[in-house]
Amino acid sequence: MDYTIFAVIIFVVALLVVGGAFLIRPRRSGAPPEPPAEERGEGAAGTTTAEPDEESAQHERAAGTAVAEPGAPAAAEIETPPPSAGRLVRLRARLARSQNVFGQSLLGLLSADRLDESAWEEIEDTLITADVGVTSAAQIVENLRTKVKVLGSRTPDEVRDLLRSELLAQIGTDQDRTVHTEPHAGGPAVVMVVGVNGTGKTTTAGKLARVLVGDGRSVVLGAADTFRAAAADQLETWGSRVGAPVVRRDEGADPASVAFEAVTRGMDDHADTVIVDTAGRLHTKTGLMDELGKVKRVVEKKTSVDDVLLVLDATTGQNGLRQARVFAEAVNISGIVLTKLDGTAKGGIVIQVQRELGVPVKLVGLGEGPDDLAPFDHEAFVDAILEGGE
């Protein structure tokens, strides 16, 4: 009896040993167990995103393949955006469509046989309605009056040339409209994007990254709008589409430190340009302005800030300009990005905003599409206004 019990125990133990070995074996020969979610960069609250293995990242970059960024939405495939050259010409039809009323009414009014006081008043009103600004509108009318007097009778072509040269003179033909994105001895160029929320600031940072990648540059994005987590998510989506790494931290983190890290990453990666998106809304205006100043100062401890682009929604008129003035007081704006020009006939804002802020319009947004941001070209802009819906 004892012998039978002993034999049963031996049999059960043997069964357990064999079964255990069978169960353990597949884990040894297969893939390592999946890391915890936060190590996979799945955004556990309170953690920063993990850096990828740098060596393999550089290899992948050298091979022209995507560097999957931690926490980035799974990028289906890295896109190759079109180069920036001639974009405004390509988007001219869209610009012409939106500015049709402005250009065509001016041409119509100026072509009248007799230009009396009320006609000139109407011309001035048309300019003001298109957001040219009161001062510039009065100046344009005065200049046109003088020229019309000299000319006497006018052919349609002469009227068009007259208006064209006047608008060009007001917009300015000799300003430096380059966005300074060329790397220099100190490292990558740094471009800060500032402006009120909703103007298209984050979209502009993302679109600008596409413009640069399309021109063959390497870009690092810094999500220093830590006031709103969705802004960093948005930027990450833009970055992942063109293979540009995005440096981000938790909501509420110090924006200056995010900007600093983005520049550090740009230097380590030997990137050409670092684009820093900033917050447009804080609890207090003073807080926001202090913060922007701090972001700039902290970046300048590492390298120069080459461009500070103020994003302005072209559809917001005087309200937008008021906000723009506040930003211009806080940081030294070096260029303006006018967004949503496709959705307004008030293209005259180009003239007013440059006059008010004393800095050139460098980029214009002409739609919600990823490649609808174009370097501003004064001639293409004026021609589009005057060509109307062609």
Ligand SMILES: Nc1nc2c(ncn2[C@@H]2O[C@H](COP(=O)(O)OP(=O)(O)OP(=O)(O)O)[C@@H](O)[C@H]2O)c(=O)[nH]1
């Ligand atoms: N039609 C048109 N829409 C634009 C243009 N630029 C941006 N937008 C849209 O404007 C909306 C706001 O853009 P965001 O980039 O989110 O604005 P933001 O200033 O960063 O605001 P937050 O994301 O809230 O910080 C989005 O729906 C954009 O697609 C443009 O040039 N034309």
